Amino acid sequence: MEIKEFKAESKRLLDLVINSIYTHKEIFLRELISNASDAIDKIYYRALTDETLQFNKDDYYIKIIADKDDRTLRVIDTGIGMTKDELEDNLGIIAKSGTLAFKEEIEIEDGYDIIGQFGVGFYSAFMVADTVTVISKSLDSGQGYRWESKGVDGYTIEEWDKDTVGTEIILKIKESTEDEDYDEFLEEYRLRSIIKKYSDFIRYPIKMDVTKSRLKEGSKEEYEDYIEEETINSMVPIWRKNKNELTEEDYTNFYFEKRYGFDKPIKHIHISADGAVRYNAILFIPEQIPFNYYTAEYEKGLELYSSGVLIMNKCADLIPDYFSFIKGMVDSEDLSLNISREMLQHDRQLKLIARNIKNRIKSELSNLLKADRDKYEKFYNSFGRQLKYGVYRDFGNNKDVLQDLLMFYSSKEKKLVTLDEYILRMKEEQKYIYYAAGESNERLAVLPQTELLSEKGFEILYLTDDVDEFALKMLNSYKEKEFRSVSGSDLGIEDKEDKDENAEKDTNKELFEKMKTILSDKVKDVRTSKRLKSHPVCLINEGEISIEMEKVLSVMPDNQKIKAEKVLEVNKNHEVFKALEDAYKNDEDRFELFTKLLYNQALLIEGLSVNNPVEFSNDICRLMI
Ligand code: ADP
Numbered sequence: 181m182e183i184k185e186f187k188a189e190s191k192r193l194l195d196l197v198i199n200s201i202y203t204h205k206e207i208f209l210r211e212l213i214s215n216a217s218d219a220i221d222k223i224y225y226r227a228l229t230d231e232t233l234q235f236n237k238d239d240y241y242i243k244i245i246a247d248k249d250d251r252t253l254r255v256i257d258t259g260i261g262m263t264k265d266e267l268e269d270n271l272g273i274i275a276k277s278g279t280l281a282f283k284e285e286i287e288i289e290d291g292y293d294i295i296g297q298f299g300v301g302f303y304s305a306f307m308v309a310d311t312v313t314v315i316s317k318s319l320d321s322g323q324g325y326r327w328e329s330k331g332v333d334g335y336t337i338e339e340w341d342k343d344t345v346g347t348e349i350i351l352k353i354k355e356s357t358e359d360e361d362y363d364e365f366l367e368e369y370r371l372r373s374i375i376k377k378y379s380d381f382i383r384y385p386i387k388m389d390v391t392k393s394r395l396k397e398g399s400k401e402e403y404e405d406y407i408e409e410e411t412i413n414s415m416v417p418i419w420r421k422n423k424n425e426l427t428e429e430d431y432t433n434f435y436f437e438k439r440y441g442f443d444k445p446i447k448h449i450h451i452s453a454d455g456a457v458r459y460n461a462i463l464f465i466p467e468q469i470p471f472n473y474y475t476a477e478y479e480k481g482l483e484l485y486s487s488g489v490l491i492m493n494k495c496a497d498l499i500p501d502y503f504s505f506i507k508g509m510v511d512s513e514d515l516s517l518n519i520s521r522e523m524l525q526h527d528r529q530l531k532l533i534a535r536n537i538k539n540r541i542k543s544e545l546s547n548l549l550k551a552d553r554d555k556y557e558k559f560y561n562s563f564g565r566q567l568k569y570g571v572y573r574d575f576g577n578n579k580d581v582l583q584d585l586l587m588f589y590s591s592k593e594k595k596l597v598t599l600d601e602y603i604l605r606m607k608e609e610q611k612y613i614y615y616a617a618g619e620s621n622e623r624l625a626v627l628p629q630t631e632l633l634s635e636k637g638f639e640i641l642y643l644t645d646d647v648d649e650f651a652l653k654m655l656n657s658y659k660e661k662e663f664r665s666v667s668g669s670d671l672g673i674e675d676k677e678d679k680d681e682n683a684e685k686d687t688n689k690e691l692f693e694k695m696k697t698i699l700s701d702k703v704k705d706v707r708t709s710k711r712l713k714s715h716p717v718c719l720i721n722e723g724e725i726s727i728e729m730e731k732v733l734s735v736m737p738d739n740q741k742i743k744a745e746k747v748l749e750v751n752k753n754h755e756v757f758k759a760l761e762d763a764y765k766n767d768e769d770r771f772e773l774f775t776k777l778l779y780n781q782a783l784l785i786e787g788l789s790v791n792n793p794v795e796f797s798n799d800i801c802r803l804m805i
């Protein structure tokens with residue numbers, strides 16, 4: 181028997197693994213099973229070119245045997261096996277798959293993360309076992325070998341009789357301590373669930389001896405235990421199956437099984453890509469908003485598999501934030517099993533997949549919008565807000581992806597409409613897409629600022645979500661039509677009476693100046709209104725920040741006290757204006773009273789509170805008396 185030392189790096193890594201406080205120790209089984217599966221793959225590929233070798237499917241499997249009495253867990257495979265040199269090279273130094281190729285870049289002390297993010301392959305066995313024994317016979321040599329290690333001290337290697345080609349890994353499971361339970365790794369039900377979770381779609385059967393109970397022969401009530409071999413994994417993943425073989429129900433079942441959600445998804449998307457990057461994906465558009473969706477707690481991401489082996493539960497890089505509601509998985513043979521999170525971010529393949537997926541989701545949503553409006557609206561009611569956030573957050577960069585998917589409530593159609601539909605209905609003389617922002621459709625429907633536009637028969641989009649106006653500001657225009665707020669200073673409507681109006685404005689210039697002085701700290705200007713028909717006053721804004729935006733910003737945690745530049749517009753055709761003029765000429769006090777009252781009314785119409793409610797109430801009393 182030869183006694184050998186591990187190479188220095190391996191020693192350090194082993195030390196980390198053994199002493200790790202990593203919480204998902206269960207992944208050791210995933211690692212061992214995928215090694216076993218890789219080893220069988222090797223025979224399979226060899227058989228493709230080697231005529232002397234037959235690959236009979238039934239001969240190739242992985243077997244798990246747990247023995248509580250001597251605390252051993254065995255992982256047996258009928259794969260290609262390892263020669264003596266291979267045992268030393270492959271298990272004596274850090275795996276070649278790149279696991280520690282990044283070790284220079286990372287803090288090796290930070291073992292917690294290394295395991296979580298890289299996976300440490302074969303060495304992960306030491307997280308749960310004191311002693312690891314590997315008995316292997318290679319397809320290429322007639323002799324079997326036994327490799328054994330208790331950890332950092334080194335390993336032994338010796339010749340060993342083994343009948344069949346393949347590998348058997350024996351873990352002597354650690355004793356449980358107060359803080360750590362290791363017994364679970366000897367429990368059938370636990371092993372079964374780990375296998376199901378991580379390795380369900382391994383191509384070869386993963387068999388396990390399962391204890392079952394049956395009536396004793398000849399007895400009516402006495403039971404006896406017996407052992408039966410069961411295949412635990414389902415092997416062929418649904419995403420590898422042909423779409424034609426699958427029913428809607430299969431997809432829904434998969435959605436439930438995977439616990440993507442408890443609702444019935446609105447739509448599934450099954451992708452089998454075979455181009456620049458090969459991958460399969462099954463994606464779902466859920467119907468309902470997850471309860472924590474619009475909170476910081478919600479984590480977006482898709483499950484990521486590499487050749488059927490789960491490598492990440494929530495790979496966030498696969499979907500953009502604005503599609504964060506998408507659930508599902510991606511499996512690609514072009515990704516390595518032990519790729520780290522950091523590496524993934526820069527992975528070219530992954531980026532390609534992410535781009536593909538993004539485009540696909542977009543086109544599926546567009547199709548849904550065209551083909552099944554009701555369903556789309558259902559979707560939009562749940563997740564439309566996220567799309568609008570997407571437009572806003574990326575400074576309109578996602579315009580092309582998102583703008584056609586947006587919908588807003590229409591003053592004319594009394595339902596959600598797309599921007600495209602709006603444009604198609606625009607009047608010939610209409611230059612802009614008009615919108616009104618406020619609390620509810622009902623309130624917006626009676627907003628004074630819309631009077632002129634409604635009279636002209638222009639459609640108005642009602643924006644009732646916080647994010648709406650911000651999003652449209654980012655878009656700026658749709659198909660070359662600019663957005664205009666009904667409360668903006670310029671509605672962009674050519675007016676034949678423009679000249680007269682100006683002349684007339686002059687006659688009241690001083691009156692407006694006086695009003696402005698009275699309201700000096702509250703409004704930037706007081707002006708004649710063209711947009712009002714039956715209402716006496718309204719507030720509009722100059723500049724980029726609207727009154728609605730001011731409201732939204734004022735409740736933000738990092739309240740930046742951004743204010744809209746407000747302008748009070750007065751309707752000179754309203755009877756109240758005569759009273760105002762009269763007071764202006766004859767009674768200074770009364771003029772001030774009227775001015776303040778009109779301003780306060782304008783505030784109330786906007787859904788803002790009056791600055792001094794007591795004063796306002798007293799002012800009304802004065803009027804009544
Ligand atoms: P990786 O699988 O990423 O290469 P591991 O640490 O999991 O890294 O395994 C190291 C190497 O040991 C493998 O690449 C393989 O060559 C060899 N190996 C591990 N387990 C087996 C097995 N069951 N059968 C044959 N070879 C194996």
Ligand code: MG
Nearest residue numbers: 211215301302
């Ligand atoms: Mg491995």
